[in-house]
Amino acid sequence: DGGITQSPKYLFRKEGQNVTLSCEQNLNHDAMYWYRQDPGQGLRLIYYSQIVNDFQKGDIAEGYSVSREKKESFPLTVTSAQKNPTAFYLCASSSRPADTQYFGPGTRLTVL
Amino acid sequence: DAKTTQPTSMDCAEGRAANLPCNHSTISGNEYVYWYRQIHSQGPQYIIHGLKNNETNEMASLIITEDRKSSTLILPHATLRDTAVYYCIVRGTQGGSEKLVFGKGTKLTVNP
Numbered sequence: 001d002g003g004i005t006q007s008p009k010y011l012f013r014k015e016g017q018n019v020t021l022s023c024e025q026n027l028n029h030d031a032m033y034w035y036r037q038d039p040g041q042g043l044r045l046i047y048y049s050q051i052v053n054d055f056q057k058g059d060i061a062e063g064y065s066v067s068r069e070k071k072e073s074f075p076l077t078v079t080s081a082q083k084n085p086t087a088f089y090l091c092a093s094s095s096r097p098a099d100t101q102y103f104g105p106g107t108r109l110t111v112l
Numbered sequence: 113d114a115k116t117t118q119p120t121s122m123d124c125a126e127g128r129a130a131n132l133p134c135n136h137s138t139i140s141g142n143e144y145v146y147w148y149r150q151i152h153s154q155g156p157q158y159i160i161h162g163l164k165n166n167e168t169n170e171m172a173s174l175i176i177t178e179d180r181k182s183s184t185l186i187l188p189h190a191t192l193r194d195t196a197v198y199y200c201i202v203r204g205t206q207g208g209s210e211k212l213v214f215g216k217g218t219k220l221t222v223n224p
Contacts (some may be wrong), residue, residue, distance in 0.1 A: 042199075043156070058210075058211060104155050
């Protein structure tokens with residue numbers, strides 16, 4: 001089955017620790033995205049990548065970092081500099097940057 | 113990206129058609145209307161999108177008014193599994209349209 005996978009589904013970390021969220025797609029999509037969703041709120045773009053080895057900051061990139069070394073993978077690291085990291089994190093991909101975005105199942109991060 | 117206005121909540125009886133309205137009076141000529149839905153604690157699911165003409169796929173139909181200032185998503189035979197928050201999004205296809213701007217959406221409850 002083609003699709004987007006995110007792991008793990010639930011993640012708990014202690015305050016001050018960096019944590020990396022995984023996002024993999026086998027759709028052969030060029031573009032990938034990371035969004036954050038807080039309770040009762042819409043999605044906010046963290047980072048996006050239009051092609052391998054290239055990525056751009058979204059609206060709320062502070063405290064986050066990404067890499068795009070492979071077409072199918074776009075991991076997100078939540079650093080200790082992110083002041084409110086507890087949230088639902090969603091990865092998406094699209095064939096090209098302006099095309100329809102398809103989402104993964106999400107990772108719920110809780111920082112204790 | 114243009115803003116959209118949707119009712120906060122709607123109810124529908126199982127087996128009946130669910131008609132979800134969306135106003136996007138400031139839509140530009142090259143902007144598409146997208147619909148996604150999100151079931152609690154899952155990633156958003158793409159439903160359908162359109163530019164000017166009405167569209168239909170296996171999930172739903174999208175009716176766009178001639179002036180493109182509003183649209184209606186139709187789920188022809190709603191089931192309990194269609195209970196979700198439905199988002200209407202207006203999005204361009206040019207540079208700067210990388211992100212999807214999710215508003216509050218419409219909480220659709222399908223009742224037995």
